[in-house]
Amino acid sequence: MPDAPASAPLTDEELEALNAHWRAANYLAVGQIYLMANPLLHEPLRPEHVKPRLLGHWGTSPGLNLVHTHLNRVIGARGLDAICVWGPGHGGPSVLANSWLEGSYTETYPNVTRDAAGMRRLFQQFSFPGGVPSHVAPETPGSIHEGGELGYSLSHAYGAALDNPGLLVACVIGDGEAETGPLAASWHANKFLDPVHDGAVLPILHLNGYKIANPAVLARLPRAELDALLRGYGHEPIHVTGDDPLTVHRAMAAAMDTALDRIAAFQEAARERGATTRPAWPVIVLRTPKGWTGPAEVDGLPVEGTWRAHQVPLSEVRTNPEHLRQLDAWLRSYRPAELFDDQGRPRPQVLACVPAGARRLGANPHANGGLLLRDLPLPDLRTFAVAVDRPGNTLHEPTRVLGALLEQVMADTADRRDFRLVGPDETASNRLQAVYGATGKAWQAEVLDVDEHLDRHGRVMEILSEHTCQGWLEGYLLTGRHGLFSCYEAFVHIVDSMVNQHVKWLRTTRALPWRRPIASLNYLLTSHVWRQDHNGFSHQDPGFIDHILNKAPEVVRVYLPPDTNTLLSVADHALRSKDYVNVVVAGKQPTFDWLSMDAAQAHCARGAGIWEWAGTEDRRREPDVVLACAGDVPTQEVVAAAQLLRHHLPQLAVRVVNVVDLARLLPNDEHPHGMSEPQYHALFTPDKPVIFAYHGYPWLIHRLAYRRTGHRNLHVRGYKEIGTTTTPFDMVVANDLDRYRLVMDVIDRVPGLAVPAAPVRQVMEDTRLRHHAWIREHGTDLPEVADWAWEE
Structure with missing residues (x-):
């Protein structure tokens, strides 16, 4: 031209x-x-x-x-x-x-x-x-x-x-x-x-x-x-x-x-x-x-x-x-x-x-999108909650259940068109495909007979460019709408610098009264490090959490819901919030249901709490050890470790603490969600061993809690950059996050327990060795791991 x-x-x-x-x-x-x-x-x-x-x-x-x-x-x-x-x-x-x-x-x-x-x-x-x-x-x-x-x-x-x-x-x-x-x-x-x-x-x-x-x-x-x-x-x-x-x-x-x-x-x-x-x-x-x-x-x-x-x-x-x-x-x-x-x-x-x-x-x-923002219509969570009669006896895929909730949100915003789901070609892979019941995938290019869910007017956005997904969603939010970014955990790092700028933008606008609050930038990170055993090392990286928690504390939030109902509660909170960057890490594979909907909402409101049903502590005295966890797979391993301790060392008073909101570990003068010193001590004790099983890199927990009086007693297990293509349980064994290693950690760190509990420790070590041989012969996890369920 x-x-x-x-x-x-x-x-x-x-x-x-x-x-x-x-x-x-x-x-x-x-x-x-x-x-x-x-x-x-x-x-x-x-x-x-x-x-x-x-x-x-x-x-x-x-x-x-x-x-x-x-x-x-x-x-x-x-x-x-x-x-x-x-x-x-x-x-x-x-x-x-x-x-x-x-x-x-x-x-x-x-x-x-x-x-x-x-x-x-x-x-x-x-x-x-x-x-x-x-x-x-x-x-x-x-x-x-x-x-x-x-x-x-x-x-x-x-x-x-x-x-x-x-x-x-x-x-x-x-x-x-x-x-x-x-x-x-x-x-x-x-x-x-x-x-x-x-x-x-x-x-x-x-x-x-x-x-x-x-x-x-x-x-x-x-x-x-x-x-x-x-x-x-x-x-x-x-x-x-x-x-x-x-x-x-x-x-x-x-x-x-x-x-x-x-x-x-x-x-x-x-x-x-x-x-x-x-x-x-x-x-x-x-x-x-x-x-x-x-x-x-x-x-x-x-x-x-x-x-x-x-x-x-x-x-x-x-x-x-x-x-x-x-x-x-x-x-x-x-x-x-x-x-x-x-x-x-x-x-x-x-x-x-x-x-x-x-x-x-x-x-x-x-x-100035906050001038145009309308509250997102969110359904009653009980409509989508899974029934939990007893902890740890049923399993659901958390993101699949969340997908049903998002389908309802899509349906309820069909006329107003102010909610979008974006992701780099991973909506169905991340088990969110229920949304296609309400809207298809936006697409204006050629359509073939074999294609599914393509829709010229769709509000699901998929392109294999994390940068483009991030940019779309930022532009959408900044002009007064709502959305969710679903991504494989390992590859969300591609937008590290973009989220940096968005956090800085939000932090700056908080000091500008004329800038009205906008809907939060919400990430759902799934297909995560512990369940990428089939894709291997290239798909295993939980470090986005570390990146986010380095940013302005008044803006960033990180949530690790341990089961389906807690994911629903966290998602509801994130989608209602304004002026935050919310990172939610949740698995798409079958996960044990631990909490009823009422219990999940109360637990998420606290951000961290004691699971009395999983521990063996006597309320008349302090626990001997605290088993803490954050993340769905670490939670399963901690609960399984608590069950082993209940069986092998019944005299031991064990407290189980689950953390949903990682910022709770920070002092309250460093983060709005942080705990005061008395609150932290009430939960973790000031002087007892704390064995913490964490979803990501273990040193992040140390960084969050380094100022606590009891930090010297804190021992964290997490991802140690040891990854490969293997079985799901072998991933946690390779990184010393498994239930048997956690029991060994308890024995090693509770004063006076090493000698009397030496036979139990040997059983745990032998089981880890047996696991190693079993998976190389059978290609599957040990039957007592694969078929495990919680029993008191």
Whole structure:
């Protein structure tokens, strides 16, 4: 397709107004990077007007200002409901400038007034102690995407568009960001976008040629090769190229109109005429110089249009008179007196293209999703609870039962369409396939006769890209909806850096009263380390928990429900919660039922508690030992170990403690869910041996409890990075988490027990040896393990 027409339907007056707005935004962007005083240049520029530390990034700002200016035009002219995801990592000066111009910044921060005093505050606060970040950040009105989060802009944009049929989501993709794997995968999100029930995404690929110091790959592709790539992704490119402002304005206006006309036509065909052909959605390819309108040359070296324009083109303004002169000339080149009156207020021509009210990009409620959030309708858990007459005598697949609950949630949100289940091709593998009774899998590409559950209007999202799943769900949540991310435990690590940013976003927004709470980001991690015996070492890694618990304690939660009813209770809590990242680890294989629904809800409310039925402690005296557990497989091994102790050492007073909420182990001054020292001692005792069987890496438990008085008595068993393809019980034996090893640990650590209990210890050790021989002969676990059930 050729470049957008050079002569767009703009009058000279419209063209001048667009250019005035763009110049004003450029001026404000430069001012934020450099100035702390004299914002309107009412006096000659002096070194003391310049910040002592120059931080920020100029290179991408002019292009972003151009996009913002032209989005303003089409939003106002067409009455659009639109937001923009600003992908380039260093676009903060641009988006802040435009928010200030349109007035949304002053409405959010009344002390940053839209006049000379407010302009000075806007300039001084940028990348300044106590101020605002250089990236587009939670503090920026209209943002749903942290600008330092390179690679995720397009998946965030699609997540925002899902189930938002009236919304346009523009997404500016920087040419550096375009090189990342997550961004490359997210181009395929158009195969999941439903033109009937979803909004539209307009990608704008901004090619200014360079990253920090290197050329950008896509910017150096021949035009035909780039077009072939974008068409291969399912997009129809529209090109805007140039460095003459007025020519580029005309071309950009034409490109925007062409793209939006096509989007409207595709949506009308699907919604009014039932068209099912997947659209070739438009993408705008914008090529403008890096650092456009900035200094052409500094210290004899070219700057504009090169990588040297990336950050601060003039770096010695306070000490180098020539740099100061160039900065003064650069700022005055925008003719600020034409753009702002004597009081520093934007002149009417500058604001002519700015839409009104909530249609402004900085004021759209979709970018402050908590304003639109409705409570999720959740059914009565007793409808799905499994009956537990006696602990440990029946088994269920916890996630399969949860799938039935999620099916009901899907059914109850069918009309409002504000709940999605995402996962990397693992919904059925993780036993959640009951949801297909209420909705299918979103799919807009080719369908074959052998396919199952594919649905053009489905709300289950599957793509074998954890990054894309995460980005979809984040964009969905940030715009006021609910969801759940189901993933194999070992591979959720792929989104480590993405969840980092989301946690930081949530922590920051908690201090911003104008940001309303959003639904929590909920992970269900199953197919976990202890039941990946068939897939082997590559599928065995419980370390995501460690990663999460390193993050802001007011935001993160980790739950290890030991059975089906506790999983239902935890899921209900997580789906109701706001502003958290909840990690729930639960197995999909048959698991013993320990607690009734009432008992499970009480236990989950406590977060940790004593299972009196499993222990042998005499209430008239303290226990001799505490067997603690967290996780479904560790819980089974602890209960089995308690049963062995009950049989072999009946005189021993054993307490069994189960932990559902890992943060309970922390002191209450370190985490909102933490226990006070007296509470911890009441549960674990201050001086008795504690043998703790834990789902993940054992040193995490030590880190959580290291400040406790009784920490010296704490011995933790968990995953020791010993994995292979083997039997389920052999996994726990290999990592010394098995019931026989736990009994041996008790004998080794209870004072005075080693000598009298030596015969029992030998039986335990011999059983482990017999297990080793048995599985290599029979390929199955020992009958007393495979057929075990709880008996008092």
